[in-house]
Amino acid sequence: MKLRKIVVAATLAIAGSASLVSTAALAQAKEQYLPVLSYRTGAYAPNGTPTANGIVDYYKLVNERGGINGVKLLVEECETMYDTARSVECYERLKGKNGGATLIHPWATGATFALTEKAAVDKIPLITTGYGRSESADGTIFKWNFPLLGTYWVAADVIVQAIAQKEGGLDKLKGKKIALVYHDSPFGKEPIPLLQERSKMHGFELQLLPVAAPGVEQKATWLQIRQARPDYTLLWGWGVMNSTALKEAQATGYPREKMYGVWWSSAEPDVKDVGQGAKGYNGVTLQHGTDKNAPVIKEILAKLHDKNKGTGPRDEVGETLYLRGVVSAAMGVEGIRAAQERFGKGKVMTGEQVRWGLENLNLTQAKLDALGFKGVLRGPISTSCADHVGAGAARIHTWDGTKWGFTTDWIEADQQIIKPLVKATAAKYATEKKLTPRTPADCQS
Incomplete structure (x- = not known):
């Protein structure tokens, strides 16, 4: 070692x-x-x-x-x-x-x-x-x-809220399709329970699309997206999987502004090679960008x-x-x-x-x-004995083709949903x- x-x-x-x-x-x-x-x-x-x-x-x-x-x-x-x-x-x-x-x-x-x-x-x-x-x-x-x-549940919750803001309210999510393209590992599977809970609450259809590590082969995944045409796609990737997903989205014609990445899918290494092709892509931040x-x-x-x-x-x-x-x-x-x-x-x-x-x-x-x-x-x-997180708010930043910039104010994750799930x-x-x-x-x- x-x-x-x-x-x-x-x-x-x-x-x-x-x-x-x-x-x-x-x-x-x-x-x-x-x-x-x-x-x-x-x-x-x-x-x-x-x-x-x-x-x-x-x-x-x-x-x-x-x-x-x-x-x-x-x-x-x-x-x-x-x-x-x-x-x-x-x-x-x-x-x-x-x-x-x-x-x-x-x-x-x-x-x-x-x-x-x-x-x-x-x-x-x-x-x-x-x-x-x-x-x-x-x-x-x-x-x-x-x-x-x-946590990943904070990230997923904030993304759902950000999408709802764009749509005009959580009630507008009813009947929508939201896909999750995720790293097929414990990391990638983490947001699923929260998204399933939100899906039941608001009536949107959740499509789960696992990608084998390291994520360089995603053509079958994006063929499914092209066929299903989800209203939004969440990206839960790491490393080369992220840039590969953005390139496949570009090739498929899937709008990058309809894509939201976790904070491990929305940094400079994820978008630099894609450049203008990633313009409009959103990511939740771990407070900072x-x-x-x-x-x-x-x-x-x-x-x-x-x-x-x-x-x-x-x-x-x-x-x-x-x-x-x-x-x-x-x-x-x-x-x-x-x-x-x-x-x-x-x-x-x-x-x-x-x-x-x-x-x-x-x-x-x-x-x-x-x-x-x-x-x-x-x-x-x-923090406290019961709370080992200490904070639960995040922002969305968006890639403009050359740099990241914040496009929302702080969004508080809904602890009324998260705390029972945690417990x-x-x-x-x-x-x-x-x-x-x-x-x-x-x-x-």
Whole structure:
């Protein structure tokens, strides 16, 4: 398994990407160990690389700022190729190093499914910003999972609401046809329960069209779409599947303005090769889109890339997936900071302590703005024992042929639909795994 050990402490930062250093050199006092599961090779590398760059750059930025109350971050990457077995192997290899992993970003829904039970035993929180198990929003069952900022059910619900806005109201969805073109994996299947619920409520026909990974062969799928002519098509893809779908839509003559992608299907790598052919294509965002003028991005450019300390190409800094990595890393850092507030400022936190911090986030708009996320993230982002998401609003951005731009205001996912779905699905998981929901006392610890 390919490993990259990275020291992102300001005193040891070197030009370009992360450097290889010995374990002995890494073993320094007051360092918080943060493994990074990444995929810079394989079919999904064009999408996985910018997210990894964003994570690593934010960790470097935190160290340039002086760490978390003086505690510097120690980072080690492990290449997974977006493969579940490799992800598990990386997790097992890194979890006990350097005093123990503080938290893990699995960076794949399949990996999240595979690691959920392991993390509970190892007491390592999993941060799954905008991916993973939607029912893990329920922290009374999923103590160690944190799908912060939004689940796939939030994404699907916001898309349905955005379509309804375009049509003139939810009642106008009756009799419509909505197709879901999805990656035939746990990731792609995640939105189906929410869409089925909305279909029953509003009377639209839901057509399910799975696509085998990696998604380069979709001609049969788009032949079905050409025959059925759905009023709208949702795209739940990743990597090359997304650009392939847009090219097939163009070839088929399916209007791109009738297409809505999940936040993993609506970034620069998905549309750049299609260009004007993707004009009008919509995507739900995980709060943020592309923002090269955000304060945090300007700070990363000034403190890292201007000094040859940045990770990856400068021109991708601030693009959607890069910013997704930055935002995800920031959620983990703020979990550590919250843990320090309770367990000791300036101390290295354990995974169990960080879990408490992630469950007690209170990121007001003022706090988010102070961290450099003004215009990027909307506060409050507030978690609890019962709520491991912390926020449930999103926006739609649309590709104009050359760039992404927001085309809706904030849309709140309907929790009256989502919460019962979360509760029922989490309860079913608890029954299958013979888990007892957490007690009020456990929620305080």
